[in-house]
Amino acid sequence: MATDLRISNISKIYPGCIANDNVSLQFKSGKIYALLGENGAGKSTLVKILSGVISPDNGEVYLNEKNLKLSSPLDAKKNKIGMVFQHFNLFETLSVFENLSIDATEDNKSLRVKINEILKKYNFSIDLDVPVLNLSAGQKQKVEIIRCLLRSPKVLIMDEPTSVLTEQETEELFISLKKFCDEGILIIYITHKLKEVLSLCDEVAVMRKGKVVSVSQTQNEKVETLANKMVGQKLAKIKKKINISKNKDEIFKVKHLNFYSDDPFETNLVNLNFSVKKGECLGIAGISGNGQNELFQILSGEIITPNTSIIFRNKEIAKLNPKQRREYLMAFSPEDRISQAAVPELKIYENVALNNFKSSNFFEKGLVNERKIKEHSKKILSDFSVNTDNVELKSQFLSGGNLQKLILGRELITAPELLICYNPTWGLDVGAINYIHETLIKINDQEKSTILISTDTEELLKLSDRIAVIYKGKLSKIMPSDEVTPEKLGILMGGGSID
Amino acid sequence: MSLDISFIGILIGSIMASSVPLILAASGELITERSGVLNLGVEGMMIIGAISGFALMVITDNLFIAIIGSMLSGVVISLIFGFLTQSLLTNHVATGLALTIFGIGLSAMLGKDFVGIPGKDFPILFSSLRESIPFFGPILFGHSIILYFAFVLPFLTSYFLKKTKLGLIVRAVGDSPVSASNQGINVVLVRYCCILYGGGMCGLAGAYLSLIYTPQWIENMTAGRGWIALALVVFATWSPIKVLIGAIIFGGISILQLHMQAVGFRIPVQFLIALPYLMTIIVLVVISRDSRKIKLNTPTSLGRIFYKEK
Numbered sequence: 073m074a075t076d077l078r079i080s081n082i083s084k085i086y087p088g089c090i091a092n093d094n095v096s097l098q099f100k101s102g103k104i105y106a107l108l109g110e111n112g113a114g115k116s117t118l119v120k121i122l123s124g125v126i127s128p129d130n131g132e133v134y135l136n137e138k139n140l141k142l143s144s145p146l147d148a149k150k151n152k153i154g155m156v157f158q159h160f161n162l163f164e165t166l167s168v169f170e171n172l173s174i175d176a177t178e179d180n181k182s183l184r185v186k187i188n189e190i191l192k193k194y195n196f197s198i199d200l201d202v203p204v205l206n207l208s209a210g211q212k213q214k215v216e217i218i219r220c221l222l223r224s225p226k227v228l229i230m231d232e233p234t235s236v237l238t239e240q241e242t243e244e245l246f247i248s249l250k251k252f253c254d255e256g257i258l259i260i261y262i263t264h265k266l267k268e269v270l271s272l273c274d275e276v277a278v279m280r281k282g283k284v285v286s287v288s289q290t291q292n293e294k295v296e297t298l299a300n301k302m303v304g305q306k307l308a309k310i311k312k313k314i315n316i317s318k319n320k321d322e323i324f325k326v327k328h329l330n331f332y333s334d335d336p337f338e339t340n341l342v343n344l345n346f347s348v349k350k351g352e353c354l355g356i357a358g359i360s361g362n363g364q365n366e367l368f369q370i371l372s373g374e375i376i377t378p379n380t381s382i383i384f385r386n387k388e389i390a391k392l393n394p395k396q397r398r399e400y401l402m403a404f405s406p407e408d409r410i411s412q413a414a415v416p417e418l419k420i421y422e423n424v425a426l427n428n429f430k431s432s433n434f435f436e437k438g439l440v441n442e443r444k445i446k447e448h449s450k451k452i453l454s455d456f457s458v459n460t461d462n463v464e465l466k467s468q469f470l471s472g473g474n475l476q477k478l479i480l481g482r483e484l485i486t487a488p489e490l491l492i493c494y495n496p497t498w499g500l501d502v503g504a505i506n507y508i509h510e511t512l513i514k515i516n517d518q519e520k521s522t523i524l525i526s527t528d529t530e531e532l533l534k535l536s537d538r539i540a541v542i543y544k545g546k547l548s549k550i551m552p553s554d555e556v557t558p559e560k561l562g563i564l565m566g567g568g569s570i571d
Numbered sequence: 572m573s574l575d576i577s578f579i580g581i582l583i584g585s586i587m588a589s590s591v592p593l594i595l596a597a598s599g600e601l602i603t604e605r606s607g608v609l610n611l612g613v614e615g616m617m618i619i620g621a622i623s624g625f626a627l628m629v630i631t632d633n634l635f636i637a638i639i640g641s642m643l644s645g646v647v648i649s650l651i652f653g654f655l656t657q658s659l660l661t662n663h664v665a666t667g668l669a670l671t672i673f674g675i676g677l678s679a680m681l682g683k684d685f686v687g688i689p690g691k692d693f694p695i696l697f698s699s700l701r702e703s704i705p706f707f708g709p710i711l712f713g714h715s716i717i718l719y720f721a722f723v724l725p726f727l728t729s730y731f732l733k734k735t736k737l738g739l740i741v742r743a744v745g746d747s748p749v750s751a752s753n754q755g756i757n758v759v760l761v762r763y764c765c766i767l768y769g770g771g772m773c774g775l776a777g778a779y780l781s782l783i784y785t786p787q788w789i790e791n792m793t794a795g796r797g798w799i800a801l802a803l804v805v806f807a808t809w810s811p812i813k814v815l816i817g818a819i820i821f822g823g824i825s826i827l828q829l830h831m832q833a834v835g836f837r838i839p840v841q842f843l844i845a846l847p848y849l850m851t852i853i854v855l856v857v858i859s860r861d862s863r864k865i866k867l868n869t870p871t872s873l874g875r876i877f878y879k880e881k
Contacts, residue, residue, distance in 0.1 A: 125753055146755035161750035163743045165867045173736075174743050175754050203867055334862045 075101035075136060075226040075258045082131030084117050091117035092128065093282040101226070101258040104249060106269040106290065109279035110302055110501035112471070115262045116158070118279075119229050122260075123155035124148035135226070149175070154220030158232040160212050162204045168215055169200040176222065183222075190221050194248055205336065209236035209359060210244075217248070228252060229260045234268060238359050239529065239562025246272050264302070264501070266295045278302055303502050314537050314554050323521050324348040324490050327381040331366050331545075339363040341370070341545040348490065351519040353512070355536030355553065357529055357561050363545040364525050365407070368494045371523065372404040373397045385489060398427060403488035405479055407495045409472060413479045416468035420460075421449040423467050424482050448485070456481035457507065473504025480511060491515060494525040509535060529561045543567050580706040582826065588714065588784060590822030591721040592617070592776040592793075596800035597807075597814045598724045599772025604804055605732065606765035607745040609874035611667025612652055614797025615674020616770050620645045620777025622678040625788045626685055634693060638717070638778055645774020646767045648674060653766040656876070657759050663874045671797070679790050690786025715783050717775070724772075728811040741765060745870030748877040758877055773797070799848075806855035809868045813859060821851040 077099040084092040092114045099105050109115045120126045122133065124142040133140045135151055142148050148155065162171055169184070176183050187200065196214050204212060213233060220228055230249070234242045249272065253259050261273055269276050270290055278286045278301045286301050329344035341363050348354045358364055369375040371382075373394040382390040389397055394404065406412035414423045425434050425445045434445050449463040456477045458470070467475060476496060483491060496512070497505040512535055515522055525542075526532050532539055532553075539556050541548040541564035548564050560570050596613050603610050610616075624641030628634060652670050655661045693715050695701075701713030732738040740761060744751045748758045780796075781788055799821060807813035824847040832843055859865060 123753075144755060145753050149755055155753075157753065161747070161753045163746040163750060165746050165869075165871065166739070166742060170739055170743075174739055175756070205866070336863045336866055 075256070076134075077227055077258055077260075078134040078137075079118075079122070080132050080134065082118065082121060082128045082133070084114075084121065084126070084128050084130075090282045092121070092131075095131070095279075095282075095284055097277055097284060097287070099227075099258055099260060101256050102253065103274040104253050104259045104261055104272055106273035106276040107260060107262045107279065108264065108266070108269055108276055108298060108302055110264055110503075112281075112501070113279040113302075114282040115279055116231065117282075119155065119231050119260070119262055122148065122153060122227075122229060124153075149223060152223065152226040153229070154223060154225035154227065155229045156213065156216045156220060156231065156233060158235060160216055162212055162215060164205040165203055167201050167203055168198060168207070171204055171215060172200075172219055172222065175219075186222060187218060190218050194251065209361070210238065210241035213237070213241075213245070221252075225257060227258045227260065229262070231262045232264070233261075234263070234265065236360060236527075238565045239558055240566050242268075266298045266302075269293075269298060270295065280304055299502065314552070320349040320351065322347045323350045323385060324523075325381075325383040326371075327383075329367075329370060329377065329380045329382075331363075331370060331375065331377050333366070339366055339545045341366055344547045346540065346547065346550060348521045348523060350521060351516055352537045353516050353522045353524055353535055354550070355532040355539040356523065356525045356542055356547075357532050357539055357565055358525075358527065358542035359565050360527050362542050362565075364494060364527075364542060366545075367542065368404075368406060368492065368525055371492050372402075372406070395427075398486075398488075401486065401489045403483035403486065403491045405476075405483055405491065405493035405496055407498060409475050409479060410468075414467050414475060417466060419464050419466055420453070420470075420478065421446045421463040423478070424449040424452060424463075427482065452478065452481035452485055455485070456511070471504075473500045473507075476500060476504065476508060480508065484511070484515065488520065490521045490523070492523045492525070495527060496524070497526075497528065497531060505531075529558050529565075532561070533558065541565055576706050577709070580709040582830075584709040584714070586819065586823040586826045587710070587722070588718060588822075589826055590818040591718050592779050592784070592796050593800050593803060593818035593821060594721045594724060594815055595717075595776035595779065596773045596797060597803045597818060598721075598728050598811060599769040599776075600800060601728060601804050601807075601809060601811055601814060602732075602741065602772075603765045603769035604873055605745045605809060605870050606741045606762050607748060607870050607872035607875065607877070608656065608762050608766055609663040609667065610649070610652055610670070610766060610769060611664060611801065612649070612670025612674065613769075613773050613801050614793055614795065615671035616645045616648050616773035617674075617777035617780075617793045617797045617800075618678040618791070619648050619674045620774030621781040621792055622682045622685070622777075622788060623774070624778030625690070625781040626681065628691060628782060629685060629688055632691075634691065634782065637782060638775070641778030641782075642771040642774045645770040645772070645777070647770075649766050649770020649773070652770070653763045657762050657766070660876050660878055662876070675791060682788050682790060685788040686790065688788065690782060693783045693786065715779075717779050717783060721779075722815070725811040725815040732811070742870075745872055748872050748875075752877075752879055758879070762877075773800075776800070799851075803851070803855070806852055806859070808859040808865045809870065810859070813855060816858070817851050817855045820854050821847050824850050 080096045082092050082095045095118060107115050121128045124145045124147045127143055133142060140151055172187060173180060173183055191198065198211050198214055204215065233245060237245060249259055263269060270293065273290050276288060276290050276293060277284055278298065280302065325347040327345050329341060331341035333340060339362060346354065370377055373392055376391060380390050381388065384400055384402060387400065389400060410416050434441055446463050450461065453461055453463065458474045458477045470478065497508050512522060524532065524535055533556065536553045538550050539553045540550040541561060543565060544567065563570050596617055600610065600613050620641040623644035624637045627640040628637035648670065652666055655666045656663050695713050695715055697712035701708045732742060740756060744756065744758050744761045752758045777793060780792055803814050803817045807817050828843040828846050832840060
């Protein structure tokens, strides 16, 4: 039976922000629909409404012309609307089977049979009796999909499903989604990745600032046209000139980096050796959870490992803490902006003062020199085009992009010789990403070096001079980035070999 | 020699009796914490259970009503905690501490008229077998029904958490309330139920003290047992069976050190008094070293306030 989902005049207003402004859309089964938009465009709000997590202030949802009352996730489930959230809704400490059985109506035995049928049908391979925390992101997503399939859904909503997947896993996902679509499931695919829209979807609705600005057939669209609709303005193209010169000095050299942990949530690192030349960007690719966190913490000095040698500007710094490393002109931009890089409850200038490098005279005789810090912060805000000049603002009120600009600014204003950043554009919108990419390229142009640990292959290919892949705590050989393709990276990131 | 063996039997019997309130309170708190709620009010709920049980016994002269009433009083006082933390979203730690202080004060006030009243004999089961079988008699027989219940409870708790659907839901809520809510589970309701159950068990634990263990009302008679129960849950890494082991060790060494004091060992008394605490922690830390298991048993959302998106 064909499915017809219609949302009409949906509005949702949060204090100070209109998340959805009179949104009306229509979907029919047999097609894959894309919902495209930047962060904060209102996509997530819309899907939360469709899945019953939040209720709209105004507007109706119709499924096959039946007006749905979606006041809880249960209502969505009953009406056969399945949802795979961007942040998985799984119970990490429970086994896969327990996760699936929690809202099942049948007994365990027949449920197991049913799950095995689905696994077979779609060629998924997942051990049902291991705790979910042992699974890779791709496998976790499959568990979420199986959970939806168990209820034979009419509508399947995928919220930014590929943000945690490798190229190969993404391909597999697309194959599965096309299969579901052929079986008559209506698929709504939420993303801000333009290429995915073009390769997977039949129709695309673009959202901007809570409104639907365009609905069109994807065959009539190109990356550029979609990007312009999404951002609402023309974007400059960024391309880096790769510079690999053999005779430049090695500014940073890591030898015998080993890390062993008892914690099942951490990854062991096995004998990492690499070096960075002056003015070079070394990219480290990999799916999250393959040791990037640990590597970043060791490079920044948060974790000190024995028997490791780290040479920076001809000095051994392996035993130094982050503050001491900063004094040697290293700078760090961690992945988690909110909890690692900045303290959200503190004001902007207070956050700037947090990495108190010696030369800045922020502190005199144990007292805070507020005037100096504020002047300094103002300079960062204007130099790095953060969209506020109020240094008294609490950092939590900055958007992700502006917070990241502030953090990068704070790190870069000391003119460090080496910047180590981890997923600097994670979760940001196209405009902010562009700015940060430009900034990172500028650093290299000024003969300063960067280490870019990122899970975004496109970003790595754009910015790095050489690239290595980290998989289960081991580093692949380092390749010049003009010899690397997304496919090659994908194979290495999934644990394969390319020779 | 036969005298010694029967003495050891009686000793083990008394150790079991002394660990009952810890087992009951800790098993209840374990369920509460597994759902992600940290209720530090165990001591307060226990002492309220102790006074209401004793008072009901004196007033109605009916032990059954006294026991049921003590559990209900635990439920009622935990309902205050539940309402504050789940409906008004107050901080778990502060609210739990307040509950303990409130419970101790309220029980002292209610109990003024009951000080010095002698308690009643609580019926014991299989008392004839206790006398006729040497050694095993005093261990296995001649206890109150509450003791048997307490020693079965950790196994029931373990079965409930591992094997039943409801247990699965409790664990899921403790692991990730947001995910559970998005799956259509009523997180607040589940947590309320777990809090009330924990309150009931703490009430029963208190009544065991005032009706069976030392049948009388003394102000502040729980004497920190609630805090021990709380610590047991954490050191036992939320495993019911380890809670049982910990409670027996604590009860055992508490009794043994009394005997050691009586015999007059040349060990400082202060050290002997500290011994049960020390040994319980050491043993539980040693038996729960597996960091993997700890991760899997620890309720990830413990003590965090959950509020539903609207």
